[in-house]
Amino acid sequence: MALASTACSAGRVRAPTHATITPSNSSFIDLEPGWRLRVVTPILKSGGYRLQPSAQQVSGNTVTLSAGSDFLGYEVSYYAVKARRVEFVSAKVMRSGATVPRAQPIVRLFELPRGMRHVRLIYLVRVSQADHDMAVVAARDTAALEAPTRQVLAHPADGCRNTRETACSWIPSGIAVVPEVRHASAGKDAWAPAR
Numbered sequence: 001m002a003l004a005s006t007a008c009s010a011g012r013v014r015a016p017t018h019a020t021i022t023p024s025n026s027s028f029i030d031l032e033p034g035w036r037l038r039v040v041t042p043i044l045k046s047g048g049y050r051l052q053p054s055a056q057q058v059s060g061n062t063v064t065l066s067a068g069s070d071f072l073g074y075e076v077s078y079y080a081v082k083a084r085r086v087e088f089v090s091a092k093v094m095r096s097g098a099t100v101p102r103a104q105p106i107v108r109l110f111e112l113p114r115g116m117r118h119v120r121l122i123y124l125v126r127v128s129q130a131d132h133d134m135a136v137v138a139a140r141d142t143a144a145l146e147a148p149t150r151q152v153l154a155h156p157a158d159g160c161r162n163t164r165e166t167a168c169s170w171i172p173s174g175i176a177v178v179p180e181v182r183h184a185s186a187g188k189d190a191w192a193p194a195r
Helices: 142-156
Strands: 026-030 038-043 055-059 062-068 069-083 086-095 097-101 118-123 134-139 168-172 178-185 189-192
Touching: 026 142, 038 086, 118 142, 134 142, 142 168
Parallel strands: none
Antiparallel strands: 026 118, 038 069, 038 178, 055 062, 069 086, 086 097, 118 134, 134 168, 178 189
């Protein structure tokens, strides 16, 4: 099975496909079995996940942001990209200087219908009317990913729709999803962002 058209084998990494679907206003990445997803979710008093920094200081090349009193902590969760699904693996919450493991993530992501073997993350890298910056599109075959990708890119506000052949959902704004690949570094296995 292949969740996408790019490959990552033990000790070998190939760059994933980036969008040629539109001009330079978006990109996407097709997930591969063996990868993992690192998800960072802010925990805010006000609810939601979009952190609004309360103060900014600039000193040379360093920018320091203050999270303000709304910020309580954050969760880091991991998902394994498998042959026929994306599966939750673990989560931990960092709050008030303590790290606490969790059995379930704060926000359940990547709950896809059965049979969706190919998963694509679509990054919107332009200002839009949409409340989201990243969509997840899944399909039974890679060719079926093209139409929903075009729809999301053309109409971000209402282009993410489910059909019999595809599933589409938004990652809530403020939550960061980073696809990672395992590679050998200095004789040890390590995870690094997929490129």
